[in-house]
Amino acid sequence: MAKILITGGAGYIGSHVLNLLGSEQSHEIIVVDNLSTGKKESLLYGRHEEFDICEVEKLSALMLVENFDACFHFAGSIIVPESVEKPLEYYENNTKNTYELIRLCVKHKIKNFIFSSTAAVYGDLEGGECFEDGPTVPINPYGRTKLMTEWMLEDVSRACGDDFNFIALRYFNVAGANVEGKIGQSSPNSTHLLKIACETACGKRDEMSVFGSDYETRDGSCVRDYIHIDDLAAAHIDGLKYLLKGGKSEIMNCGYGHGFTVKEVIASLKKVTSIDFKVVEGPRRAGDAAVLKSKADKIKSILGWTPKYDDLELIAKTAYDWEKSLK
Numbered sequence: 001m002a003k004i005l006i007t008g009g010a011g012y013i014g015s016h017v018l019n020l021l022g023s024e025q026s027h028e029i030i031v032v033d034n035l036s037t038g039k040k041e042s043l044l045y046g047r048h049e050e051f052d053i054c055e056v057e058k059l060s061a062l063m064l065v066e067n068f069d070a071c072f073h074f075a076g077s078i079i080v081p082e083s084v085e086k087p088l089e090y091y092e093n094n095t096k097n098t099y100e101l102i103r104l105c106v107k108h109k110i111k112n113f114i115f116s117s118t119a120a121v122y123g124d125l126e127g128g129e130c131f132e133d134g135p136t137v138p139i140n141p142y143g144r145t146k147l148m149t150e151w152m153l154e155d156v157s158r159a160c161g162d163d164f165n166f167i168a169l170r171y172f173n174v175a176g177a178n179v180e181g182k183i184g185q186s187s188p189n190s191t192h193l194l195k196i197a198c199e200t201a202c203g204k205r206d207e208m209s210v211f212g213s214d215y216e217t218r219d220g221s222c223v224r225d226y227i228h229i230d231d232l233a234a235a236h237i238d239g240l241k242y243l244l245k246g247g248k249s250e251i252m253n254c255g256y257g258h259g260f261t262v263k264e265v266i267a268s269l270k271k272v273t274s275i276d277f278k279v280v281e282g283p284r285r286a287g288d289a290a291v292l293k294s295k296a297d298k299i300k301s302i303l304g305w306t307p308k309y310d311d312l313e314l315i316a317k318t319a320y321d322w323e324k325s326l327k
């Protein structure tokens with residue numbers, strides 16, 4: 001039985017990983033989450049320690065007592081436009097706090113680390129297909145904070161040898177809710193397309209916007225690689241198993257490797273809900289690439305990850321059912 005630390009386990013992604021890991025009943029799990037955006041109700045397994053990971057002494061004391069085998073690190077700030085307005089807050093929560101967390105993991109001999117990275121590290125790539133070995137030129141502070149963490153992890157792993165290995169998963173567009181309806185996305189002020197579309201379908205918003213209809217794509221709107229949250233969660237469990245068996249540090253894309261346009265996602269939600277909610281076409285947003293898709297071979301070959309929910313209508317339906325269930 002491994003002992004696992006999860007930071008940010010009450011959030012959207014952390015809670016789905018916690019659900020999957022907890023249901024295996026083969027690990028002891030402790031979640032550290034300050035509930036700044038996460039919800040206590042999303043914590044279906046494990047013990048919860050409610051504090052901010054910037055409280056380094058508390059974190060260090062917990063690690064000293066618990067002797068963790070691995071750490072999943074989800075705690076972070078994730079809203080791109082906010083990172084442009086308040087860059088120092090993002091460098092503080094995503095870079096400084098993560099630096100302290102990695103430092104403490106090394107100090108307390110927590111040898112396995114799984115990190116939430118993002119496709120935002122790629123920036124606006126020509127052609128839109130993202131390879132792990134290709135250029136990383138993030139175009140906003142959020143993406144830069146994540147790339148800086150990848151660099152820290154690579155350097156620390158190189159210096160520590162087998163005493164510290166990590167998996168960094170570069171998530172593409174995470175969407176949907178747990179297929180059994182147990183949990184979903186509750187984070188406030190989300191900028192995720194499907195979340196906003198579901199809020200509109202549920203009447204929580206009067207209308208929603210499509211930002212740009214003149215891109216060189218099949219219908220003029222941006223193309224993104226949408227991945228179901230339970231498949232993303234499963235990739236983390238695969239990553240944990242790989243590391244616990246002695247696997248070496250790797251950075252991997254986590255997406256399906258194909259994309260849908262913004263208009264296709266909206267049409268799919270309208271189809272599964274039979275609700276014709278109001279959509280307005282607005283101008284392009286600064287910094288939006290026309291196409292972003294993952295090259296997804298590496299994660300499949302190294303972790304043996306086998307996605308089960310690569311189905312846009314299923315993604316849309318689970319997201320909507322969850323949204324409807326929220327008060």
Ligand SMILES: NC(=O)c1ccc[n+]([C@@H]2O[C@H](COP(=O)([O-])OP(=O)(O)OC[C@H]3O[C@@H](n4cnc5c(N)ncnc54)[C@H](O)[C@@H]3O)[C@@H](O)[C@H]2O)c1
Nearest residue numbers: 008010011012013034035036037038052053075076116118
């Ligand atoms: N959601 C996405 O589409 C997406 C895409 C790429 C990467 N990521 C990354 O995945 C991670 C999780 O994202 P999410 O969508 O679940 O976000 P979320 O906001 O739902 O979850 C973040 C969790 O971390 C907690 N938290 C934040 N700062 C903390 C701190 N200093 N101390 C303790 N707890 C803290 C919050 O309370 C929350 O429960 C983030 O690091 C994010 O950058 C998310």
